[in-house]
Amino acid sequence: YWEIVGESDREIIKSIAAYRADNGEVLWKQSEPEMASLVPLSLCAGGGKVFYLDRENLHCLSAETGKRQWSVPFPTEGSFLRNYAPTVVLHEDAILCLATDRLAAFATGDGRLLWKKDQGYLGFGSPGDLFVVNGLVWTFPGKAGIRYAAKDRVMGAKGQEFAAFD
Numbered sequence: 001y002w003e004i005v006g007e008s009d010r011e012i013i014k015s016i017a018a019y020r021a022d023n024g025e026v027l028w029k030q031s032e033p034e035m036a037s038l039v040p041l042s043l044c045a046g047g048g049k050v051f052y053l054d055r056e057n058l059h060c061l062s063a064e065t066g067k068r069q070w071s072v073p074f075p076t077e078g079s080f081l082r083n084y085a086p087t088v089v090l091h092e093d094a095i096l097c098l099a100t101d102r103l104a105a106f107a108t109g110d111g112r113l114l115w116k117k118d119q120g121y122l123g124f125g126s127p128g129d130l131f132v133v134n135g136l137v138w139t140f141p142g143k144a145g146i147r148y149a150a151k152d153r154v155m156g157a158k159g160q161e162f163a164a165f166d
Contacts, residue, residue: 014038028066039076040085051095070111091132098130
């Protein structure tokens with residue numbers, strides 16, 4: 001249960017693949033070297049794109065062909081236990097990445113950084129909470145007390161905040 005996936009010399013073979021829903025035919029498969037450090041729970045897709053994290057970057061692939069569209073730096077440090085990993089959420093034209101030390105929003109079209117906050121979050125024995133509701137990005141800043149905070153999805157401006165027990 002507590003197997004740690006960290007830096008290792010052993011070869012790990014991981015892939016991302018797309019299949020036809022109607023007959024199971026493989027459309028494409030990516031098995032590039034950085035897949036060995038594919039971050040657990042980071043895969044998401046929408047709007048004709050596929051997104052994932054490795055230990056160094058956020059990557060975007062074409063959902064149709066599997067070809068790389070762009071990659072941008074978003075290093076993820078430390079070992080990932082089965083109960084923790086960064087949180088990645090796709091919402092409209094923004095891809096949001098939440099790690100223990102920061103939260104960032106990137107444009108899905110070109111990977112441009114929309115905004116970043118140098119405070120991250122994680123759950124208790126789980127990835128950090130990250131939701132988008134009515135255009136606001138909601139997180140639970142566990143390190144800063146029991147308050148929920150929201151940021152504008154595109155601009156990163158402070159939105160709303162309230163105590164968990166209000």
